[in-house]
Amino acid sequence: MSTSARDGYHHGDLRAALLRSATEMLEEGEPFSLRAVAKRAGVSATAPYRHYADKDALESALAAEGFRDLGERLAAAGEFAELGVAYVAFALERPALFRLMFGNPCDDANDERVRAAVDIRRFVTRLVAAAFPDADARALATAGWALVHGLAFLHLDGKLPAGDPAEVALRVRTSTAAIMAAGGPAAAG
Amino acid sequence: MSTSARDGYHHGDLRAALLRSATEMLEEGEPFSLRAVAKRAGVSATAPYRHYADKDALESALAAEGFRDLGERLAAAGEFAELGVAYVAFALERPALFRLMFGNPCDDANDERVRAAVDIRRFVTRLVAAAFPDADARALATAGWALVHGLAFLHLDGKLPAGDPAEVALRVRTSTAAIMAAGGPAAAG
DNA sequence: CGATCAAAGTTAACAGCGCAAACATACCGG
DNA sequence: CCGGTATGTTTGCGCTGTTAACTTTGATCG
Numbered sequence A, B: 001m002s003t004s005a006r007d008g009y010h011h012g013d014l015r016a017a018l019l020r021s022a023t024e025m026l027e028e029g030e031p032f033s034l035r036a037v038a039k040r041a042g043v044s045a046t047a048p049y050r051h052y053a054d055k056d057a058l059e060s061a062l063a064a065e066g067f068r069d070l071g072e073r074l075a076a077a078g079e080f081a082e083l084g085v086a087y088v089a090f091a092l093e094r095p096a097l098f099r100l101m102f103g104n105p106c107d108d109a110n111d112e113r114v115r116a117a118v119d120i121r122r123f124v125t126r127l128v129a130a131a132f133p134d135a136d137a138r139a140l141a142t143a144g145w146a147l148v149h150g151l152a153f154l155h156l157d158g159k160l161p162a163g164d165p166a167e168v169a170l171r172v173r174t175s176t177a178a179i180m181a182a183g184g185p186a187a188a189g
Numbered sequence C: 001c002g003a004t005c006a007a008a009g010t011t012a013a014c015a016g017c018g019c020a021a022a023c024a025t026a027c028c029g030g
Numbered sequence D: 001c002c003g004g005t006a007t008g009t010t011t012g013c014g015c016t017g018t019t020a021a022c023t024t025t026g027a028t029c030g
Helices: A014-027 A034-040 A055-077 A080-093 A095-101 A112-131 A137-156 A165-180 B014-027 B034-040 B055-077 B080-093 B095-101 B112-131 B137-156 B165-180
Strands: none
Touching: A014 A034, A014 A055, A014 A095, A034 A055, A055 A080, A055 A095, A055 A112, A080 A095, A080 A112, A080 A137, A080 A165, A095 A137, A112 A137, A137 A165, A137 B137, A137 B165, A165 B137, A165 B165, B014 B034, B014 B055, B014 B095, B034 B055, B055 B080, B055 B095, B055 B112, B080 B095, B080 B112, B080 B137, B080 B165, B095 B137, B112 B137, B137 B165
16 A cells, blocks of 8 residues: 555545646646645545645645756756757746746745755856856846746747747747847946 | 716726726735725626626736836836836836736737737837847847846746845846847857 | 616626535554 | 544535626617
8 A cells, every 4th residue: 555545535645646636737727726636636625735734835846846847857958058948848838837836926935946946046057157157157047047937938928929849949049049149239237 | 977976876987997996906915806806996796797708808908007007117218228127127016917917828819918018029129129230139129028027027936036126126237238248159049 | 758778787696716623534553 | 452643524614706687877769
């Protein structure tokens, strides 16, 4: 009965089962309610409260998992220039999860998800520092993150056409190149 | 009884009153439900349905209004370099509205809000073309929009500290300058 | 002026939501 | 074997968006 056997009453590992059910529902674009997640896991509507304080807690767990996945995705991209493409691709492939990761007020300070987000930031900053040793790595990392984050959301919200992944990737590369090449005129502060 | 007199039963101009109530609630950070908006306007819970098909319709109207406001705000910024600062400031001053404007799936194609968003894009593109006559104005406008949009959301979601407006403005300027100065290494595609 | 009709409100009701309290079951250590 | 605790269940509350049926009102027209 190690991890996920259900013996009729006790579930075995409901915590993990809930996470899995919730992830599936996000992936399938279903409405996502606590009750629906519970039902999908084959359990009563209030059973999740034994494992998560409230809906936010479940969402935080999902978000943290999402940040880990995103981190792996970025790490797999390897090359600096492809980071943005990977970031936007992740957002468009798993839009509901991405919205859940961001798009929340998210005021919990000492959370697991906060650490995951910080990890990503550190990772990107290191890559930036390596690629642009002369630049202000901190500022450039912020700008780069904001750029791809903005591209992700604008595609997600239909402000930029997101139909064809290849077209999206091209737009990411093109706009990134354009702003990096923009050089002098009115940039300062 | 011209615009907003209430004669006991008929309201006078409930449509506008609902918009006003909803805007106030967004501004005050209140939970925003259709019922609450109706109550605030001094009207029964289902009265709004005489003027808006559903909650989404009300939200779209609010979003459209928000886009007009944002447009004015950007126009007032005038100088190209201050566009981003104005954009992010707007987002932080009216976070609930900003989330409503974006942050929705928003699949309605022929909407008033779509036009408003397109107007902003056009406006920014024109400014970009004027400031950087040599560049690919389209790509640069996309990148610029994405950059400030990303900065706005990252601040909104607590991924970047948003306490002091002056500090935020400085970060916008600094990161913008940083990415525009980044020039050559790994940009292309 | 009075009848009528549509516009713009009302109440009642439904299903679904997050969540809390009280109760039931089953495993685990004494 | 027995009791306690972790982990389920049922029940119920107040909220949500939305529909249906009813009522009030102001406007139009003979």
